[in-house]
Amino acid sequence: MPESSVKKPSRIQLRNRRVILDAALEVFSKHGYRGATLDQIAAEAGLSKPNILYYFDGKEDIHVTLLSQLMDTWLDPLVALDPNGDPRREILDYIDRKLKMAVELPRESRLFANEILQGAPRISPELHSHLKPLFDEKCAVIAGWVDAGKLPPLDPQHLLFSIWATTQHYADFEAQARVLLGAEADPQPRALAHLRAMFGALLAQPG
Amino acid sequence: MPESSVKKPSRIQLRNRRVILDAALEVFSKHGYRGATLDQIAAEAGLSKPNILYYFDGKEDIHVTLLSQLMDTWLDPLVALDPNGDPRREILDYIDRKLKMAVELPRESRLFANEILQGAPRISPELHSHLKPLFDEKCAVIAGWVDAGKLPPLDPQHLLFSIWATTQHYADFEAQARVLLGAEADPQPRALAHLRAMFGALLAQPG
DNA sequence: TCGTGGATTTACCAAATGGTAAAAAAACAA
DNA sequence: TTGTTTTTTTACCATTTGGTAAATCCACGA
Missing domain, CATH: 1.10.357.10 (Tetracycline Repressor, domain 2)
Incomplete structure (x- = not known):
């Protein structure tokens, strides 16, 4: 699990977190929070759903990160x-x-x-x-x-x-x-x- | 089933459809279409979920009726x-x-x-x-x-x-x-x- | 090249959710 | 009252969805 405060994120982590956030922005902005699904975000990002949950704690975490x-x-x-x-x-x-x-x-x-x-x-x-x-x-x-x-x-x-x-x-x-x-x-x-x-x-x- | 074009709606039908639409307005406006659930609408209306589906063809029907x-x-x-x-x-x-x-x-x-x-x-x-x-x-x-x-x-x-x-x-x-x-x-x-x-x-x- | 830790996939699960069938109850006309 | 129609409830179901466990893959430094 990517430790936020201990090690600095790898190149892969940086790239994938960016890809996921961009996909999430696309999906959340189109369907709203409840209307968006992790599967949609995963598809948009070209990653598997569990892989997305490897980078974020959950749907809400993605949403809050985006908004912040x-x-x-x-x-x-x-x-x-x-x-x-x-x-x-x-x-x-x-x-x-x-x-x-x-x-x-x-x-x-x-x-x-x-x-x-x-x-x-x-x-x-x-x-x-x-x-x-x-x-x-x-x-x-x-x-x-x-x-x-x-x-x-x-x-x-x-x-x-x-x-x-x-x-x-x-x-x-x-x-x-x-x-x-x-x-x-x-x-x-x-x-x-x-x-x-x-x-x-x-x-x-x-x- | 309430026939829309044949018989005129009974007093009960009129009242319940109004109650349901008001409850749906409350819930849809607060959570959006996908965020709203039939259970929420049913609870807000004080009716059971199947009873709501007796008056409307489905979630989308309620939403469209409201909007129209x-x-x-x-x-x-x-x-x-x-x-x-x-x-x-x-x-x-x-x-x-x-x-x-x-x-x-x-x-x-x-x-x-x-x-x-x-x-x-x-x-x-x-x-x-x-x-x-x-x-x-x-x-x-x-x-x-x-x-x-x-x-x-x-x-x-x-x-x-x-x-x-x-x-x-x-x-x-x-x-x-x-x-x-x-x-x-x-x-x-x-x-x-x-x-x-x-x-x-x-x-x-x-x- | 080999081992190790990070990255990814496979196979799931429990809860939520929209919806249905059919029985039971209530309303109502005769 | 009785028979019929409308209304409501009970008991379900299939699908979707957020999330997890564990096995597997892979990048990379020694």
Whole structure:
């Protein structure tokens, strides 16, 4: 059994753990936690089921590992929001990064959405330890901008909610968008233009 | 066996089908389709599992029935968008209704979100037959307002996406919002104020 | 090349789960 | 009340699924 804290993982361990996590991301994001089976993940990874359980303690272990690793990536765009930058530009750039990430990493977006939809039973600790502090920090930054008169009065918390909701919507509800937009090749450019217009209007200084 | 097309359903049938669908909504919205079990639904409904299968052909039948019945309710706010009303007021009122519905019917919102997240495997027909025509119709209405100069240039399709995303976010990602907003009693008033400000800014006539 | 520990497979298992058959019970019309 | 139909329960079943034990294979350092 691979000892996590004693020996450093071999090349095979490193490769297979990565392969398994990638397969699991594919399957979990498509079917949700309960809907995914170890057999599916094994097939996707090109490994046998017991072999997968050789690298992870169980289905839940895989899921939690995925979510934890993903959390950091997922928060990167918000981390990059610079308190010293120009407020409007910072927020609009953040929207760009967030939409780009949702479009490029739809599996990750759906994995998170699934988990939150179910009440975040397995990621709740990470939410408190990682997301919450960052959220509070950046809300304070935005509130500071508002107080300094650099932004019109607005609610930082709900502003961030709106940004998350609108950007991730394109990944999470892709099935709906496909039906409604028809065979449109790539909705991203129009989506981005719309979001920039919308949030740009909100952030515009009155007068 | 209850014959759907021949005899009219008895009082018992009517009551039990309603009880079962309500229990199923509770369970499906909480655990997703695969995560929900007939035993859970039976327990929630206070009936035995075989008794439930006496009223429905199977798990999928219950799910599809739920989704179909829900679709109408879910589209009501958009149906009420009046082509002859004042454009800005119509859209802002629509946002009010949509947010109210998401907050009051979070189980329904999550049921839909779950289904769409999984790629809409069971509701795809309804999407094409009900949602798509209504979507196209109302997009045309909004586009007409834009063409008539009653609204600033905007993308009707992505406007509706944004409204859906932001309003349903409060139901679908409630677990996240609970963590981030702390023990705040009712986020709805601030959410509504934010959404009115945001979409109000977008819809404001330039100049 | 040989031995050892890490990696993989084979053959399972127990529990959960969707579903069924048929008997029993309840409701109801005559 | 009686006969019939509807509703409910009891007792199952086959499959799926997460997981395990043990044997086997294989990479690699000495």
